[in-house]
Amino acid sequence: xxxxxxxxxxxxxxxxxxxxxxxxxxxxxxxxxxxxxxxxxxxxxxxxxxxxxxxxxxxxxxxxxxxxxxxxxxxxxxxxxxxxxxxxxxxxxxxxxxxxxxxxxxxxxxxxxxxxxxxxxxxxxxxxxxxxxxxxxxxxxxxxxxxxxxxxxxxxxxxxxxxxxxxxxxxxxxxxxxxxxxxxxxxxxxxxxxxxxxxxxxxxxxxxxxxxxxxxxxxxxxxxxxxxxxxxxxxxxxxxxxxxxxxxxxxxxxxxxxxxxxxxxxxxxxxxxxxxxxxxxxxxxxxxxxxxxxxxxxxxxxxxxxxxxxxxxxxxxxxxxxxxxxxxxxxxx
Amino acid sequence: xxxxxxxxxxxxxxxxxxxxxxxxxxxxxxxxxxxxxxxxxxxxxxxxxxxxxxxxxxxxxxxxxxxxxxxxxxxxxxxxxxxxxxxxxxxxxxxxxxxxxxxxxxxxxxxxxxxxxxxxxxxxxxxxxxxxxxxxxxxxxxxxxxxxxxxxxxxxxxxxxxxxxxxxxxxxxxxxxxxxxxxxxxxxxxxxxxxxxxxxxxxxxxxxxxxxxxxxxxxxxxxxxxxxxxxxxxxxxxxxxxxxxxxxxxxxxxxxxxxxxxxxxxxxxxxxxxxxxxxxxxxxxxxxxxxxxxxxxxxxxxxxxxxxxxxxxxxxxxxxxxxxxxxxxxxxx
Numbered sequence: 175x176x177x178x179x180x181x182x183x184x185x186x187x188x189x190x191x192x193x194x195x196x197x198x199x200x201x202x203x204x205x206x207x208x209x210x211x212x213x214x215x216x217x218x219x220x221x222x223x224x225x226x227x228x229x230x231x232x233x234x235x236x237x238x239x240x241x242x243x244x245x246x247x248x249x250x251x252x253x254x255x256x257x258x259x260x261x262x263x264x265x266x267x268x269x270x271x272x273x274x275x276x277x278x279x280x281x282x283x284x285x286x287x288x289x290x291x292x293x294x295x296x297x298x299x300x301x302x303x304x305x306x307x308x309x310x311x312x313x314x315x316x317x318x319x320x321x322x323x324x325x326x327x328x329x330x331x332x333x334x335x336x337x338x339x340x341x342x343x344x345x346x347x348x349x350x351x352x353x354x355x356x357x358x359x360x361x362x363x364x365x366x367x368x369x370x371x372x373x374x375x376x377x378x379x380x381x382x383x384x385x386x387x388x389x390x391x392x393x394x395x396x397x398x399x400x401x402x403x404x405x406x407x408x409x410x411x412x413x414x415x416x417x418x419x420x421x422x423x424x425x426x427x428x429x430x431x432x433x434x435x436x437x438x439x440x441x442x443x444x445x446x447x448x449x450x451x452x453x454x455x456x457x458x459x460x461x462x463x464x465x466x467x468x469x470x471x472x473x474x475x476x477x478x479x480x481x482x483x484x485x486x487x488x489x490x491x492x493x494x495x496x497x498x499x500x501x502x503x504x505x506x507x
Numbered sequence: 508x509x510x511x512x513x514x515x516x517x518x519x520x521x522x523x524x525x526x527x528x529x530x531x532x533x534x535x536x537x538x539x540x541x542x543x544x545x546x547x548x549x550x551x552x553x554x555x556x557x558x559x560x561x562x563x564x565x566x567x568x569x570x571x572x573x574x575x576x577x578x579x580x581x582x583x584x585x586x587x588x589x590x591x592x593x594x595x596x597x598x599x600x601x602x603x604x605x606x607x608x609x610x611x612x613x614x615x616x617x618x619x620x621x622x623x624x625x626x627x628x629x630x631x632x633x634x635x636x637x638x639x640x641x642x643x644x645x646x647x648x649x650x651x652x653x654x655x656x657x658x659x660x661x662x663x664x665x666x667x668x669x670x671x672x673x674x675x676x677x678x679x680x681x682x683x684x685x686x687x688x689x690x691x692x693x694x695x696x697x698x699x700x701x702x703x704x705x706x707x708x709x710x711x712x713x714x715x716x717x718x719x720x721x722x723x724x725x726x727x728x729x730x731x732x733x734x735x736x737x738x739x740x741x742x743x744x745x746x747x748x749x750x751x752x753x754x755x756x757x758x759x760x761x762x763x764x765x766x767x768x769x770x771x772x773x774x775x776x777x778x779x780x781x782x783x784x785x786x787x788x789x790x791x792x793x794x795x796x797x798x799x800x801x802x803x804x805x806x807x808x809x810x811x812x813x814x815x816x817x818x819x820x821x822x823x824x825x826x827x828x829x830x831x832x833x834x835x836x837x838x839x840x
Contacts, residue, residue, distance in 0.1 A: 328813075
C-alpha cells in the first residue's frame, strides 16, 4: 500500500473489469497498472477504457510484467472463465507478490473439478506469500456463500435448494448474447447448449458441499432454453414468440445417493419476478427471498472489491469465500 | 479432542443450555463435564437435566474446577446476559485452556460498550491460547452477522434496517415472561421497560458498524409494549385485550449524524407474520425476507454448535462472528 492507500492492477478490462475499476476507484483504491490484449485498449488511459468520466493516469498495456512492475497490493483479474486458460495470468500476478481477486468462475472453488491446478496454484501462492481468491456474485455468493451462511442457524440440514431468476433484459449486452436471447430454439441448442451457458454451477455445488462438510457422490447438470411466450425487446436483443429468451440450468449435487443440493438458474429476457430464493430443508426449514435478486452486473464488482480487505489480511494460499472471514461491505477510507 | 471427537463442558443448564446440550450431543460432541448452581440439578446426570431421553454419563456439579478437570476442547457457556457478571465463569474456562462459545449477549460484541472488559478477556484468552466467542441467533446472527453478509454484494451502503418479528407464543416460557406477556400496561412499564427487555440490540448495532467500518456517533434505544388487540392464550401466558402482549424495541446507530442502522425488534404473543427482514439502502438497494423468521429457541443452539469448528481453528483471543470464517452449518462426524 502507498501509505494507507491500497494499490491495484486491473487484469482484463471487459464489461466486468470496467465495473470493477469503477467501483474500486470510487472506494479509494489506487490503480497503478492495467492489462488488456485488445489493441484498441492498449495505450489508452484506464479511466477512458473503463468508461469513467476522469482519467486514472494509468496506461493500458498488453505486457503483464510492465503493468505489474509497481508491485500492487492486489490484482483484479477479470478475463475468462476456465482455470486451465488463465494459469499464466494469475501466476504472473502471484509471482509479482500481489494478492489476486479473480472472477474466473472455475477459480471460485477449483478443489473439486481441478484439484491439481488448485494444488499447484495454492503452492505457488504460498511460495510468494500471496492470496488468490476466485469470487463474484455467481459463483462466489448468490448460490454458494449466501446459502451456506443461511445454514448457520440450522441444527440439521437435509438439503439446500437455490433458485436464481435474473432478467437478462436488464443485464449487459454480452450476457444477453451468452444466454442466446433471440436465437431460434434450434440454433440455441446448437450454439448455446453445447457451450454450457453460465459457468459456475458445479463450482457452487462443490463449494456448498465443502462448506457443509458433505461428501459429493456426483454432480448432475442440465441446460435447456427458456422459450419466449410473448415478444421481448431489449436494447440488445429482439426476441419473437417461440424463440429462445435465455437459459434454464439446473445443477444437482448428490450426497449419500440423494439430491441434497439443487441450484436452479434462469437467466432470460422478460423474466417475471426476478429473485434469489434459498430453501433449506432441515431443523428448522428456512425460506429466504431476495426480492428482485442480486443484479449480476452491479453486484459482481461489489463482491470483488469488498473481498479486498479480507484477501489482504489472509494467510497465503488459494482461498475461498468460505475460508475467509464473514464477507461484507467494508468502508475503505 | 478424544481422537476425532470434540469434547465439551456445559456451563449453565437453563432452557438455552439444555438445547445446546441436545444439539451438540446429537452432532457427536462428547460432554465431559457440566456446571450449574441450581441445587436441584447438581448431582444429576446432564442428559436428565437437559431433558434428553438418554443419560450422558456426566454428573452436574456446581464446582467449575471439577467440571473443567478433563480439559475439554470447548465450553458452552449459557448463563446470564451481562458481561460484568460472567467474568469469572469464562475466566475459569479460559484458564483451563478451553475455547468458549457463550450466549452472554454482551459478549457478542463487547468492544464498544465494555472495551476494558473486552481487552482483559482478549488478553487472558491470548495468554492461555484460547478463543472466546459470544454468539446466538440474536445477538450473533439475525440482526448483525446476517445483515452484514447481505452488504457483501453492495457497491455502497447508506443504511441498514432490520426488522425482526417473533411470535413469543411459540417460544419458551421464560421468554414469554421476559417480554411481559399478560401484564397490565402499567405493570409492564414498571417491570419490563425498566429491565430493558431483550439484551443485545446495542451490541448488534456496534457489531454491524464495526463490520462495515463505520464509526458510531451514538446508539439510541427505545422500548415500548405491544398491546394486545384481541385475547391471546399460549401454554405459558394468558393475555387479555388491552394487556401487554410483548415488547417492541428499536435501536438506532447514528453515523455521521444520520441514523444509519435501525434494528426493530418485536417479540410478542400472537404476532402476525413473524419474519426477519433486512433492507439495505445503497447500490443496489436490497430487501431480503426470512419467511417466519429465525425461531430463537431452535436457532440459538444451532448457531452456538455450528460455531465450534471455526472457534477450535481460530487464533487465540476474543473473537466475533465477523472475524471468524464464513458462518455455516458443518457436518461434524
